[in-house]
Amino acid sequence: MNIHAALDNLDKARRSHIKWLNRAKSIIDGKSLVRDPHPLKSTECQFGLWFTSEGETLFKNLEIDGIETIHMLHHKLHEKYLTIYETYFGSAEGVVYDAKVRLQKNTVSIVDEETARECFYELRKLSYSMLEEIGKLQSLLEMNK
Numbered sequence: 001m002n003i004h005a006a007l008d009n010l011d012k013a014r015r016s017h018i019k020w021l022n023r024a025k026s027i028i029d030g031k032s033l034v035r036d037p038h039p040l041k042s043t044e045c046q047f048g049l050w051f052t053s054e055g056e057t058l059f060k061n062l063e064i065d066g067i068e069t070i071h072m073l074h075h076k077l078h079e080k081y082l083t084i085y086e087t088y089f090g091s092a093e094g095v096v097y098d099a100k101v102r103l104q105k106n107t108v109s110i111v112d113e114e115t116a117r118e119c120f121y122e123l124r125k126l127s128y129s130m131l132e133e134i135g136k137l138q139s140l141l142e143m144n145k
Contacts, residue, residue, distance in 0.1 A: 003145050006058050007138060013047035013055075014134050020045060021127050024081055027088055027105065028120045040085060040092050042078040064140050066133055073130040080123040087116040 042048045051070065059067050085092055088105045108116070 003058075003141050006054070007141050009050050009054065010134060010138055010141070013050045014131065016046040017127070017131070021124065024084060024120060024123060027084060028117055031105075040078060040082055042075045045078075048074060048078075059137065062140075062144055064137065064144075066137055066140075070130060070133050070137070073126055073133065077123055077126045077130065080119045080126065083119045084116045084123070087112050087119075 043052055051074070056067060082092060087108055089103055090106060
């Protein structure tokens with residue numbers, strides 16, 4: 001993969017991540033019926049699919065550091081999201097992502113709602129850190145054009 005294509009793919013993955021984060025926020029904001037905000041696993045979202053295949057290879061070939069930091073942040077993001085998901089929709093075991101599906105939230109206690117909100121704040125912090133790391137990688141790629 002050339003650097004121009006990598007920059008394009010990295011930007012698409014970044015935008016996809018932001019949409020995913022906004023879907024997670026819609027759960028917290030009280031919408032009772034939400035668009036399926038999956039994927040739950042870090043290796044199944046658009047960013048994870050790209051990063052663990054072409055992205056990792058590219059960064060290793062260019063000898064660019066930062067891959068492990070992004071992996072760690074990205075994995076933690078999905079862990080936090082899973083907590084939110086399971087609070088409102090029940091167990092994620094065996095759940096298959098379908099972007100066309102609208103999910104009905106379960107009624108939860110005030111304590112569970114507050115815990116989910118705290119998870120979202122942590123998720124948002126992790127997201128900002130990951131996007132900052134992605135920005136650094138984009139800058140390094142720009143310098144290697």
